[in-house]
Amino acid sequence: MDADLAMAIGLVLGVFSVxxxxxxxxxxxxPRVGAxxxxxxxGMIIWAISQKPGGYxxxxxxxxxxxVMARYLP
Structure with missing residues (x-):
């Protein structure tokens, strides 16, 4: 998994957890599941930031x- 994919998934999960x-x-x-x-x-966002030199x-x-959408969606 590359850093961009982890960042995108982390952002989407974060928005859906609210x-x-x-x-x-x-x-x-x-709020067990949401938390x-x-x-x-x-964790995914932090991992993505640590993997990309210079961060986001x-x-x-x-x-x-x-x-990410252009790469993985048909």
Whole structure:
């Protein structure tokens, strides 16, 4: 897995974990799954940043996601 793919998957997982966290907290439940997904997303993002020399800037993130989509989606 290359760093761009890990960054894109980590960002998508991070975004998708927020509704799960908010739903669990609003219903006074423990947000186990949302928290686990958020930790996994954070780990993937940190790994991707550590693997790419110079890291990522916020301006590069849309291009990274589009490049990953262009590579892996038909």
């Amino acid at each position: 509704p799960s966290l908010l739903s669990a907290l609003s219903e006074a439940r423990t 686990l997904v958020l930790v996994i997303a954070g 800037t916020f301006a590069e993130l849309p291009a990274v996601i589009l490049n």
